Amino acid sequence: MDLNTIPEANSFTWPEHGSALQPSKRLMVGTLIGQANTAGKSIGSPGANYQWDLSRIDKIISFRAHDMVIAVEVGLTLDKLKTLVEDEHLWLPLDTPRGDDPLLANYLAHDHSLSWLSHHHGTLHDWVMGLTAVDHNGHEVHSGALVLKNVAGYQLAPLYIGARMALGPVLEVSFRLLPMPTPVTLVHWKADHPSTLMAACQHITQQCYPSGRSDPWEGFRITRLDNQWSMDGWTLYPSDLVKEWTDKIEGLEDEILTELKVPPREKHVGNQRPELLIQLRPTQVAGLLDTLHSLNMDLTCYPKAGAILLGPIALTDMEVLQREVLKPIAAKDGRVKVMTTEGAMDILNATTASAESAIMARVKSILDPEGVFGPLPEIP
Amino acid sequence: MPFVPRGAGTGLSGGAICDGGVIIQLSRMNRLLAIYPDDCYAVVQPGVVNNYLNLQARPLGLGFAPDPSSQAACTIGGNLAENAGGPHTLKYGVTSNHVLGQTVVFPDGEVATYGGPYPVRSGPDFSTFLIGTEGTIAISTEIIVRLVPLPPDVTTMLAVYKSVADATDSVSAILAAGVLPNALELIDNLCIQAVESHLKAGFPMEAAAVLLIELDGTKQMMQTKAETVGRVCKSNAAVSFSIAKSEEERQRLWLGRKHAVGSLGKITPAFYTNDGVVPRSRLTDIMQTSYRIAKEHDLSVAHVCHAGDGNIHPLICYNPDESGGSQRATACSTEILMACIEMGGSITGEHGIGIEKRDLLPQMFSEVDLEHMQRLRNGLNPEGLLNPGKIFPNGSRCGELRGNVSIPRGTWI
Numbered sequence: 001m002d003l004n005t006i007p008e009a010n011s012f013t014w015p016e017h018g019s020a021l022q023p024s025k026r027l028m029v030g031t032l033i034g035q036a037n038t039a040g041k042s043i044g045s046p047g048a049n050y051q052w053d054l055s056r057i058d059k060i061i062s063f064r065a066h067d068m069v070i071a072v073e074v075g076l077t078l079d080k081l082k083t084l085v086e087d088e089h090l091w092l093p094l095d096t097p098r099g100d101d102p103l104l105a106n107y108l109a110h111d112h113s114l115s116w117l118s119h120h121h122g123t124l125h126d127w128v129m130g131l132t133a134v135d136h137n138g139h140e141v142h143s144g145a146l147v148l149k150n151v152a153g154y155q156l157a158p159l160y161i162g163a164r165m166a167l168g169p170v171l172e173v174s175f176r177l178l179p180m181p182t183p184v185t186l187v188h189w190k191a192d193h194p195s196t197l198m199a200a201c202q203h204i205t206q207q208c209y210p211s212g213r214s215d216p217w218e219g220f221r222i223t224r225l226d227n228q229w230s231m232d233g234w235t236l237y238p239s240d241l242v243k244e245w246t247d248k249i250e251g252l253e254d255e256i257l258t259e260l261k262v263p264p265r266e267k268h269v270g271n272q273r274p275e276l277l278i279q280l281r282p283t284q285v286a287g288l289l290d291t292l293h294s295l296n297m298d299l300t301c302y303p304k305a306g307a308i309l310l311g312p313i314a315l316t317d318m319e320v321l322q323r324e325v326l327k328p329i330a331a332k333d334g335r336v337k338v339m340t341t342e343g344a345m346d347i348l349n350a351t352t353a354s355a356e357s358a359i360m361a362r363v364k365s366i367l368d369p370e371g372v373f374g375p376l377p378e379i380p
Numbered sequence: 381m382p383f384v385p386r387g388a389g390t391g392l393s394g395g396a397i398c399d400g401g402v403i404i405q406l407s408r409m410n411r412l413l414a415i416y417p418d419d420c421y422a423v424v425q426p427g428v429v430n431n432y433l434n435l436q437a438r439p440l441g442l443g444f445a446p447d448p449s450s451q452a453a454c455t456i457g458g459n460l461a462e463n464a465g466g467p468h469t470l471k472y473g474v475t476s477n478h479v480l481g482q483t484v485v486f487p488d489g490e491v492a493t494y495g496g497p498y499p500v501r502s503g504p505d506f507s508t509f510l511i512g513t514e515g516t517i518a519i520s521t522e523i524i525v526r527l528v529p530l531p532p533d534v535t536t537m538l539a540v541y542k543s544v545a546d547a548t549d550s551v552s553a554i555l556a557a558g559v560l561p562n563a564l565e566l567i568d569n570l571c572i573q574a575v576e577s578h579l580k581a582g583f584p585m586e587a588a589a590v591l592l593i594e595l596d597g598t599k600q601m602m603q604t605k606a607e608t609v610g611r612v613c614k615s616n617a618a619v620s621f622s623i624a625k626s627e628e629e630r631q632r633l634w635l636g637r638k639h640a641v642g643s644l645g646k647i648t649p650a651f652y653t654n655d656g657v658v659p660r661s662r663l664t665d666i667m668q669t670s671y672r673i674a675k676e677h678d679l680s681v682a683h684v685c686h687a688g689d690g691n692i693h694p695l696i697c698y699n700p701d702e703s704g705g706s707q708r709a710t711a712c713s714t715e716i717l718m719a720c721i722e723m724g725g726s727i728t729g730e731h732g733i734g735i736e737k738r739d740l741l742p743q744m745f746s747e748v749d750l751e752h753m754q755r756l757r758n759g760l761n762p763e764g765l766l767n768p769g770k771i772f773p774n775g776s777r778c779g780e781l782r783g784n785v786s787i788p789r790g791t792w793i
């Protein structure tokens with residue numbers, strides 16, 4: 001396909017490799033490079049006049065199981081990538097709470113990697129070793145290396161992760177991997193108040209590690225759906241031991257204990273996507289869950305990661321959310337991030353931190369001086 | 381006038397060297413501002429010494445995971461600027477995995493704070509980008525570091541080998557067996573000689589190489605893993621495999637490892653410390669190549685390696701008083717680094733580029749790549765007064781050096 005002959009805006013192209021971009025340069029790049037993902041959302045902002053489908057850029061560039069690194073093109077989906085490495089008894093400790101199977105392109109562009117693994121294993125920032133992106137002239141640029149450790153040159157990944165491809169589309173990405181943990185005990189409880197679940201979480205931690213600092217849970221989350229609170233977690237400890245820890249905890253209903261051979265994926269609850277990400281210090285989480293208990297809102301909480309995903313949020317709830325939750329969070333140095341692709345909402349007024357937005361705008365003006373790529377997300 | 385931030389000056393790539401101008405010595409900004417044990421983080425000034433932070437955190441059951449061997453002297457600011465690693469990087473990651481946020485001063489005097497005391501980073505993260513930029517974009521003046529819970533228990537093991545290749549083969553085999561040690565270090569014979577000549581760490585003098593392997597976790601979990609490690613080492617021709625029986629023995633082994641580089645001064649008038657990385661499966665090849673290259677230059681080379689990460693530190697022994705001695709050491713070092721690139725690795729895993737390796741950077745990156753990175757430096761440090769001349773080669777040298785080695789596909793990223 002001759003990309004120079006792309007006729008007009010609002011069209012799609014499906015290049016087979018990023019090098020196809022080279023001849024087209026600016027014309028190709030247009031205002032936005034995006035991609036309609038399997039869930040129907042596109043990268044970048046609405047109203048873009050050009051969209052680029054990355055799903056055919058989906059090759060495995062290099063997979064050396066012995067070296068525990070993999071480099072792939074971003075048209076691969078997260079599931080495919082995880083399955084691929086699991087076949088070699090390796091593990092990429094990243095997940096998404098959204099219940100979809102995003103293309104890596106989307107996963108990276110929106111950074112949907114905050115999950116029930118994050119308190120132990122972090123997010124994309126902790127596992128991406130390098131990337132290849134396209135610069136504002138249409139040239140491929142590389143940063144990082146395909147080894148476990150590397151400090152040569154600037155590492156650009158932290159700027160591109162979650163930047164909605166506003167600095168240029170990412171075409172290739174490399175990850176470091178871990179040996180696959182096994183065996184696994186999966187636990188599910190229900191309770192009628194979040195404090196019961198938080199207390200249980202604390203109790204188990206202390207049973208396992210008297211210092212109370214280490215955490216036996218590899219995956220851990222608390223959710224609320226239709227006013228029902230529940231906890232899901234998994235650990236590398238055997239089920240009989242987990243049962244011993246949990247037997248004496250009162251107030252938990254419907255305990256389900258399952259043994260698995262491979263680490264489970266996080267299951268999405270409900271049909272809707274979260275809309276707001278609240279970040280706090282872990283010790284502030286219990287208090288906020290209490291407040292949220294009195295508001296009728298679905299949520300997913302990662303207590304040790306200090307993160308709560310809220311939503312969907314009815315417009316009628318907005319005012320009370322501002323007053324009861326968002327303003328106090330801002331006062332406590334917490335921050336709130338909009339997770340939707342539709343752009344900033346009024347809700348952002350609740351938070352103050354503008355330094356991040358300002359510096360990313362500056363980075364954008366440096367790397368994309370003519371604004372050929374789509375706009376940056378708001379970073380409150 | 382140019383100005384250069386400096387921590388403890390232990391950097392090994394010349395990042396804190398100032399050619400004229402002013403050095404901003406940060407070692408007196410050494411206050412530990414606060415520790416929040418229940419939220420597992422601390423706020424420090426950049427001049428806080430790595431060991432000091434750990435000493436303060438330990439009674440609270442916490443630690444700062446990056447543990448460069450220089451940790452008795454180096455500062456958190458320097459660790460951040462170099463994205464320092466250490467023996468425990470294999471399991472716990474490097475400095476960029478342990479900094480949550482920072483306050484910085486830009487060259488024009490603007491002060492800003494990025495990140496914050498939240499345990500996870502989500503979305504674009506300027507603070508993380510700054511880590512490893514070697515003080516070429518901004519000066520960190522306050523740093524929020526993650527503290528990790530100290531493991532309930534540790535098991536330290538020593539495997540002894542008659543050949544370096546057997547030791548390096550064991551490294552991959554241990555990980556392939558599904559065990560992720562928190563440290564997996566290799567020390568070769570020349571280093572062993574140096575260490576044992578004055579420290580008596582317990583490394584057998586006749587060994588071609590030893591592996592220092594450490595596991596952490598609960599006793600119950602470590603036991604089966606330690607058995608696996610022992611089995612793997614023996615099946616890879618380890619002549620002995622032992623587990624440290626006491627904390628004292630464990631500490632002695634680590635003392636030997638942490639002082640391995642310094643000890644070399646006992647057996648050579650001078651040595652050039654190098655830092656390269658290869659994919660772990662090429663460890664055996666790079667070690668053989670390193671010995672071969674040193675021999676060709678009529679030099680001896682000792683090695684300490686963060687073997688689990690594929691990170692080698694060839695220590696090239698030379699006599700600076702001998703005519704051409706330094707030049708031969710430099711040439712030898714460059715050849716070893718070129719071999720790292722050819723094997724799909726990197727010219728630095730933790731010591732940075734500084735002035736030492738800036739002319740080698742074009743061997744890893746294209747002109748377009750370097751231009752892209754330099755755009756950021758020039759845009760954020762527009763007059764180039766902050767730490768000039770570091771990391772990036774002077775224009776003309778890029779073209780001259782490029783194209784000497786072939787880079788395997790996939791190593792770019």
Ligand SMILES: Cc1cc2nc3c(=O)[nH]c(=O)nc-3n(C[C@H](O)[C@H](O)[C@H](O)COP(=O)(O)OP(=O)(O)OC[C@H]3O[C@@H](n4cnc5c(N)ncnc54)[C@H](O)[C@@H]3O)c2cc1C
Pocket residue numbers: 384385386387388389390391392394395396406426447448449450453454455456457458459460461462463464465466467514515516518519520521641642730731767
């Ligand atoms: C014996 C020995 C063993 C070593 N072992 C290891 C090891 O295991 N792992 C490892 O990673 N490194 C190791 N190193 C290298 C070195 O100790 C590390 O790079 C360390 O992080 C440097 O810290 P420093 O405080 O000495 O920084 P300096 O040497 O003073 O400075 C290093 C760089 O950081 C910049 N800088 C310093 N402070 C700031 C600041 N506040 N803001 C912005 N920029 C700043 C400087 O401009 C310079 O570019 C070792 C060094 C020695 C001598």
